[in-house]
Amino acid sequence: MTNRDVARIFDRIADLLQIKDENPFKIRAYRKAADSIYHLDEDLTYIQKSGRLGDIPAVGKAVQSKIEEMLEKGSCEYYERLTHEVPEGLLDMLALPGIGHKTAKLIYDELGIDNLPDLLKAAREKRIRTLPGMGAKTEYNIKKGMEMLKEASAKSTLGLALPLAEELRDYLLNSRVVEEAAITGSVRRGKPLVSDVDILVSSCSFEAVHHAVSSYRRLEEIESLGTDHIKGRLGYNLNFEIIIVPPADFLSQLFWSTGSKEHIKEIRELGGEEQGGAFFSEEAFYASMDMQYISPELRENRGEIEAAGKGEIPQLIELSDIKGDLHTHSRWSDGAHEIEEMVQAAKDSGYSYLAITEHSRSLPISRGLNEERLKAQGKVIEALNVNLDEFRVLKGSEVDILKDGSLDFDDDVLEDLDIVIGSVHSNFKLERDKQTERIIRAIKNEKVDIIGHLSGRLLNRRPGYEIDRDRILEAAARNQKIMEINAHPDRLDIDEETAKIAKDMGIKVAINSDAHSKQDLKLMKYGVINARRGWLEPADVVNSWELVDLLDYIQKKQS
DNA sequence: GCCGTTTTCGGCCCGACTGTTTTCAGTCG
Numbered sequence: 001m002t003n004r005d006v007a008r009i010f011d012r013i014a015d016l017l018q019i020k021d022e023n024p025f026k027i028r029a030y031r032k033a034a035d036s037i038y039h040l041d042e043d044l045t046y047i048q049k050s051g052r053l054g055d056i057p058a059v060g061k062a063v064q065s066k067i068e069e070m071l072e073k074g075s076c077e078y079y080e081r082l083t084h085e086v087p088e089g090l091l092d093m094l095a096l097p098g099i100g101h102k103t104a105k106l107i108y109d110e111l112g113i114d115n116l117p118d119l120l121k122a123a124r125e126k127r128i129r130t131l132p133g134m135g136a137k138t139e140y141n142i143k144k145g146m147e148m149l150k151e152a153s154a155k156s157t158l159g160l161a162l163p164l165a166e167e168l169r170d171y172l173l174n175s176r177v178v179e180e181a182a183i184t185g186s187v188r189r190g191k192p193l194v195s196d197v198d199i200l201v202s203s204c205s206f207e208a209v210h211h212a213v214s215s216y217r218r219l220e221e222i223e224s225l226g227t228d229h230i231k232g233r234l235g236y237n238l239n240f241e242i243i244i245v246p247p248a249d250f251l252s253q254l255f256w257s258t259g260s261k262e263h264i265k266e267i268r269e270l271g272g273e274e275q276g277g278a279f280f281s282e283e284a285f286y287a288s289m290d291m292q293y294i295s296p297e298l299r300e301n302r303g304e305i306e307a308a309g310k311g312e313i314p315q316l317i318e319l320s321d322i323k324g325d326l327h328t329h330s331r332w333s334d335g336a337h338e339i340e341e342m343v344q345a346a347k348d349s350g351y352s353y354l355a356i357t358e359h360s361r362s363l364p365i366s367r368g369l370n371e372e373r374l375k376a377q378g379k380v381i382e383a384l385n386v387n388l389d390e391f392r393v394l395k396g397s398e399v400d401i402l403k404d405g406s407l408d409f410d411d412d413v414l415e416d417l418d419i420v421i422g423s424v425h426s427n428f429k430l431e432r433d434k435q436t437e438r439i440i441r442a443i444k445n446e447k448v449d450i451i452g453h454l455s456g457r458l459l460n461r462r463p464g465y466e467i468d469r470d471r472i473l474e475a476a477a478r479n480q481k482i483m484e485i486n487a488h489p490d491r492l493d494i495d496e497e498t499a500k501i502a503k504d505m506g507i508k509v510a511i512n513s514d515a516h517s518k519q520d521l522k523l524m525k526y527g528v529i530n531a532r533r534g535w536l537e538p539a540d541v542v543n544s545w546e547l548v549d550l551l552d553y554i555q556k557k558q559s
Numbered sequence: 560g561c562c563g564t565t566t567t568c569g570g571c572c573c574g575a576c577t578g579t580t581t582t583c584a585g586t587c588g
Contacts, residue, residue, distance in 0.1 A: 137579085
C-alpha cells in the first residue's frame with residue numbers, strides 16, 4: 001500500500017465515524033493523521049522498517065498499529081468493521097454539495113437509501129422532501145450535484161493523470177517488454193482535464209506487452225484488446241490506452257497520437273503526410289512544412305499553425321525559468337511546515353526567493369493571521385533573512401477581499417509587506433456585477449500586487465463564481481496588477497485562455513504554487529504547463545525575473 | 560485519538576451561509 005492509499009483509508013474511517021456521530025475530536029484525529037501521512041516525504045514502508053512510525057506528527061499508538069496492519073496485510077480490520085456498520089455507499093453521497101454526514105445518515109435511516117442512483121431516484125420522485133429539514137431545493141441540489149459528479153467521473157485532472165501516466169510509462173520501460181515508451185495524447189499536451197491516459201510504446205511482441213500490463217499493480221480492468229492497442233481502466237477511475245507500434249514508427253506515431261484532432265486536421269489539410277522511418281523527428285517534420293517547431297501544449301489549432309508559418313511561435317516559459325514562488329503557506333496559518341522548512345525546499349528547487357503569504361484573519365478555519373501575528377511573523381522573516389545568502393524570504397499576505405471589495409487588513413499593515421495577494425474566499429454567490437465590482441475595488445487598491453485564483457474554480461468540483469472577466473482584466477491592466485496562475489492542478493486559475501488574453505493586454509502573470517506543504521512547491525510544474533498553453537514567455541511571468549526586477553515592477557524597494 | 564516548555568488529563572480552529580424554518584441545524588471553507 002502506498003502512503004496515499006493508507007491516508008485514504010484513514011480519511012474514510014473519519015467519514016464513517018462522522019456518519020456514526022462519534023466524538024468529533026476522534027474524527028479530527030483520524031483526519032489529521034491522514035493529512036500528515038499524505039504529506040510525508042518518505043515511503044511508510046521505509047519509515048516502518050527504521051522504526052519511526054511513531055515520529056510522524058498526529059500518529060499515536062492507535063493509528064500506528066493500524067498503519068502496521070495495513071502495510072503487513074493490505075487491509076485494516078477496524079475499517080472493515082466500520083463498513084459493516086455503515087454502508088460505504090453513504091460515503092459517495094458526501095461528494096454531493098450540500099450533503100454532509102448528518103443528511104446522508106438521515107436519508108439512510110429514514111428511506112433506506114445507501115447509494116447514489118437510489119438517491120437520485122428518490123429526489124426525482126420528490127421523496128427527499130418528506131424528511132425533516134429537507135425541501136424542494138435540496139432535491140434540486142441533489143439532481144444538480146449528480147450531473148456534476150457524472151461530468152467529473154468522465155474526466156480526470158492532470159494532477160491525477162500525469163503522475164499515473166509517468167508511473168505506467170516507467171513500469172513498461174522497466175519491464176523491458178518495450179523498446180520505447182512515451183506519454184502522448186492530451187496528457188502530453190498538458191490539458192487540465194483529460195478523459196484518458198495514452199501511452200505510446202514500440203515493441204515487436206504484443207503478447208509480452210499484454211502480459212506486463214496484466215500484472216500492473218494499478219490495473220482494474222482491460223476493456224479492449226488488439227495487436228496494436230490495449231485499453232482499460234486503472235485505479236482512481238482513470239481510463240488508459242496503450243498504443244503499440246513497430247519501433248521504426250515510434251517517433252512519427254508520437255506526433256500523430258499527440259493531437260489535438262483539430263491541430264492534426266489542419267496539418268493534413270496543409271499537406272502533412274503520414275511518414276515513418278528512423279529519420280522522423282517532430283522538429284524536422286514541422287520544418288518540412290516550412291514551420292517552426294510547435295510544442296505539444298500549443299497544438300490546439302488556436303493560431304499556432306499560422307504563427308509557426310510566420311516564425312512567431314513564442315519562446316515558451318519553462319520550469320527552469322522559475323526563480324521563486326510568490327504564494328505559499330506555513331504552519332503560521334494552514335500550512336504543514338515551518339517557514340524554515342519551506343525555505344529549504346524552495347532552495348532545493350533552485351529558487352532564489354520565496355514569499356510567505358498566510359491567510360488573513362477573516363478565514364479562521366485556516367488560522368488566518370491577525371495584525372499582531374502578521375507583524376510577529378514579519379519579525380521572524382526579517383531575522384531569517386539575516387542569515388540567508390543569495391536567498392530572500394519575502395513578507396507577504398494572501399489577504400481576503402471582503403464582500404464589499406475592501407481588504408481584511410488596513411493599508412498601513414499592508415505597507416510593511418513585500419508582496420500582497422488579494423483573494424476571494426467567501427460570498428461566492430454574489431451576483432455578477434457585485435462580484436466584479438468587489439474584485440475591481442481590490443484591484444484599485446494600490447497596496448495589492450497580485451490577484452489570487454481569480455475565478456475560484458475547482459476543477460471537477462466547483463465552477464468559478466460569476467464575474468465579468470473582461471472588465472476585471474481591463475482594470476488589472478490599467479492598475480498594473482499581476483494576475484496569478486494558481487498552479488494547483490485542481491485550480492489552474494486563471495485558465496489558459498484568460499492567460500493568453502491577459503498577455504495580449506500587457507498584463508503580467510505570477511505562477512504560484514499556493515503550497516500548503518513543502519512538497520506542494522512541486523505543483524509549480526502544472527502552473528508552468530498551463531502558462532505554456534496560454535502562450536506565455538518568461539517576460540510575461542514575473543517570478544521568472546530576478547527579484548530586483550520583480551520588486552521594481554511592483555514599486556517596492558529592496559530593503 | 561493525539562498531545563504536552565502551565566498539562567499524562569483535559570483540551571482540541573470558527574464564522575457565515577443555506578435551506579429550512581420562524582429560530583436553527585447542517586454544511587462549507
